[in-house]
Amino acid sequence: MTRPFRTAAVIGAGTIGLSWTALFAAHGLTVQVSDPRPDLEDATDEALAEFAPHLAAQGLDTDGLAGRVHLAADVAEAVRDADVVQENGPERVGFKKELFAQLIREAPGHALLLSSSSAIPATAFSAGLEDAGRVLVGHPFNPPHLMPLVEVVPGERTTEEAVHAAVDFYTAVGRTPVVERQEMPGFVGNRLQSALSREAVYLVQQGVISPEDLDTVVTHSLGIRWSAVGPFLGSHLGGGPGGYRHMSAHIGQSMQQLDLGQPSQDPQDRERVIEAVEKAYAATPYTELAEARDRKQLAVLAALDDVRRTQHDKEN
Template sequence: MSSTEFRSAFKTAAVIGAGTIGLSWTALFAGHGLTVKVTDPRPDLAEAVAAALAEFAPHLAAQGLDVTGLADRVHLAADVADAVRDADVVQENGPENLEFKQDLFAQLVAAAPARALLLSSSSAIPSTAFTGDLADASRVLIGHPFNPPHLIPLVEVVPGERTGEAAVRAAVAFYTLLGRVPVVERKEIPGFVGNRLQNALSREAIYLVEQGVVTPEDLDRVMTNSLGIRWATVGPFLGSHLGGGPGGYRHLAEHLGVSMKKLWAGLGQPSQSPEETERLVEAVEKAYGSSPYSQLAEARDRKQLAVLSALDSAERKEEN
């Protein structure tokens, strides 16, 4: 699908749910010139949307987007039916609850135009789990972002058992032309890929803190000064391939495979008892609780933009 075809296919987007993820999608869609209709039962919807657009506009501008008239492209909808009435694409961001999604997608299929692509930001529930009773599930699939989606490029595109290939191709085109990096995952698994990797690392991180090996802030320093840098540039498999020297991943597997398996067997299982959980929460709050959420989030986003900018510059140099 060319850029021109994209613009003709996707002009209006509906955002269902205006929490952290939904507001970020709203800004991204509007930043790329789409008309956006947002709905959420929260009583402060207008204020939340206005605040998010004001906060995220500089992030979009840093990515080369024209944010002139950004708010003019965003409209509040009275309900789900109103939001999706003329939509070309719908991005759902509701609670991570199976029954909720079953009911909501029944509404979306009934109310949205037949052409509309129906995407869910579900972070753990595969679409097959909530589309079994739908008359038409061919255009329903997962488009799971990483927070915040207007900054973090990855979108996991996960078709369900009844998703049509045309919908998969359309989702990939949609996210690509929004400057995202869609990765199609061909087998449904709870949590998909990104969250499973994140949870695996989080489990060991929690265990190490529980065991008194390291504090939360020092564990974060370990990550941001080693693996975070490496994985942001090459990822785990390419990093391991390079770690094997000229012999590559094969050399690494042959010479370190046995010791790696022994290490896997020794990875921890956090107890997460109420007492251990409370101690962990208190340790994290001691490390970061003195700073307001807005300040921490601003610092995170500023650093993430700097990383993305540096990577983009390096990739352009490689191409030239």
């Protein structure tokens, strides 16, 4: 590790921020949380209680979890002694510019300043700031205490030392960081998700399939495959002994000829899709759907870890 991380500041205690808080605390960090929401104490207590079983299932010690989490009166107090700051504020460039200017002023000079931004690149909100070399994006998938991926995306002025430190930090808290060397709105994960979502909406709008049946298609085929291998390795294996070259020369050519759809932005067409999704899922409370999702995700992660351990034992 390039530097020690003992204290983390979490700025913004919505769904993502509270998930980060639980994860950081479960890895032994002292966590200072700042958010103007009036129910911050109750929301934090509820989140820690809810996420503790998820963290325990990952082999983490959750005893004393709440004791490592402290609620700060404001941003300045939260970041005063921080080694790393994880920002989880609104997706607005102006907001992030003001906040990161304050973080640079208030946080110690060694503190790493990370943003959970889902789509806005670091350069967009740090270009005019002093000491922007320690500012970069650390974009998780929701919820970060379960989903391993963190997209580490440096801005134009981010130093290599900060990139390495971010990779070390996220690795230390059990995540899988991937460094992306060119800033693009939405980064990689959300761009891939958006591409699939656009075609899914188009197919439902065209009456080809219902929302629940489309979800079944994904969870019973692509979802299973992509949890084990990504698109490129999947295609390489799909080409048989000839690999990706064979796939590209044969099936790949026919796939490239598909005319993918563009969903209608007409309000009535959009409303029909919304109503169809609500008809499929709104009868079940959000908490039940989220709990079922998280149980399944934990089961997948546990199975993948078991395969990795088995493979490691074979190789050693």
